[in-house]
Amino acid sequence: MSEQTIFQRPRAAARRHPAHPLVTPEMWDRIDSILQRHRNMRGALIPVLQQVQQVVGFLPPQVQQYLAQGLGVSPAEVFGVATFYAFFSLEPRGRHHCKVCLGTACYVRGSNKLMDNLTETFGLKKSGGTTADLRLTVEGVRCVGACGLAPVMIVGEDVHRKVDVVQLPEIMKRYE
16 A cells, blocks of 8 residues: 555545536535534524525525424524524525615605616616626615615615616616
8 A cells, every 4th residue: 555545534425415507616615614613503593594595696496405404493493594584585696786775764855766677787687686697786775874865875785875767877887
């Protein structure tokens, strides 16, 4: 036996990951790492879902099933938590998440026009959605608590205040 073979660790059997076109092998590796850190921890489901959503961008059924098996909980429990909390998404989201406040103060100051312009410009349905290239998700939300700055639009962590439709092209250039 050569010295090299003596010190080689046996390769672990490759885990079977479900197929999903938007989940890469690197993402599966990160998901496995998240599961490993949280295995046998009570109350780990929400933190695991949050971390996995940060990796994948959303929680497709294949990933939910895999997480259920990895955490030893039922798929129904995973689905129930993922659909209960608004911060989880079962649909792919864009790299940039744009929230248009449709609360009363913003609405009377024209946020509905912002929403109409964004959805028309990016070819989305009136209620919002995600662009085909996954660049942008547009969503109308209820009050963001910045009524004095109305109308307000939040893209990622950036808060845009007193936004006018004329400003939209310049603002959105930042998020290509």
